Amino acid sequence: xxxxxxxxxxxxxxxxxxxxxxxxxxxxxxxxxxxxxxxxxxxxxxxxxxxxxxxxxxxxxxxxxxxxxxxxxxxxxxxxxxxxxxxxxxxxxxxxxxxxxxxxxxxxxxxx
Amino acid sequence: xxxxxxxxxxxxxxxxxxxxxxxxxxxxxxxxxxxxxxxxxxxxxxxxxxxxxxxxxxxxxxxxxxxxxxxxxxxxxxxxxxxxxxxxxxxxxxxxxxxxxxxxxxxxxxxx
Numbered sequence: 213x214x215x216x217x218x219x220x221x222x223x224x225x226x227x228x229x230x231x232x233x234x235x236x237x238x239x240x241x242x243x244x245x246x247x248x249x250x251x252x253x254x255x256x257x258x259x260x261x262x263x264x265x266x267x268x269x270x271x272x273x274x275x276x277x278x279x280x281x282x283x284x285x286x287x288x289x290x291x292x293x294x295x296x297x298x299x300x301x302x303x304x305x306x307x308x309x310x311x312x313x314x315x316x317x318x319x320x321x322x323x324x
Numbered sequence: 325x326x327x328x329x330x331x332x333x334x335x336x337x338x339x340x341x342x343x344x345x346x347x348x349x350x351x352x353x354x355x356x357x358x359x360x361x362x363x364x365x366x367x368x369x370x371x372x373x374x375x376x377x378x379x380x381x382x383x384x385x386x387x388x389x390x391x392x393x394x395x396x397x398x399x400x401x402x403x404x405x406x407x408x409x410x411x412x413x414x415x416x417x418x419x420x421x422x423x424x425x426x427x428x429x430x431x432x433x434x435x436x
Contacts, residue, residue, distance in 0.1 A: 254413070254426060254428040268423055302367050310356070313360075315367030315368050315369065318367055
């Protein structure tokens with residue numbers, strides 16, 4: 213168990229809808245990262261937050277947004293969903309800058 | 325160049341054999357090279373990592389070989405077991421921002 217909790221585990225929704233994915237990082241970890249993994253594909257970095265502030269953006273669509281709250285949990289909001297947004301969405305956290313990333317088990321999003 | 329190129333995309337090895345996955349990078353500022361292991365339905369987990377001050381690091385049946393001049397590093401799995409069947413990702417980062425740059429992944433299947 214990595215200590216990173218993601219909810220929900222599965223989400224099925226229709227095109228055009230909006231969903232929110234939630235991540236609780238490991239206790240004490242200030243950094244939260246979001247990744248997208250399409251079927252049998254690699255990890256696409258979306259965004260990084262550190263202690264509530266956005267630190268880096270990757271290939272995140274304008275329809276997607278994220279935030280990190282004062283209790284350090286993070287949410288990824290996906291809106292105007294398209295079929296191509298169907299993927300696994302992972303959250304990862306880490307403590308010190310040079311420490312390993314710890315991943316949650318992901319949220320599987322299916323857009324129908 | 326920020327890319328990390330990983331090969332092969334997929335690999336089938338007989339039980340007891342040696343599995344070898346290779347990665348190459350361009351950015352000479354990279355100074356941290358981890359390998360992550362991902363089982364189906366789970367998030368990636370750190371397997372082993374190396375820094376460029378050593379040419380090899382071994383942890384049990386897993387070894388990273390690092391060639392600084394060639395800008396390549398590889399993962400060797402000795403005495404491969406069916407339980408090693410997973411997707412393996414290499415990555416690299418430098419100490420300016422510790423942002424991991426990921427390889428595309430290798431799907432490893434160990435045949436009994």
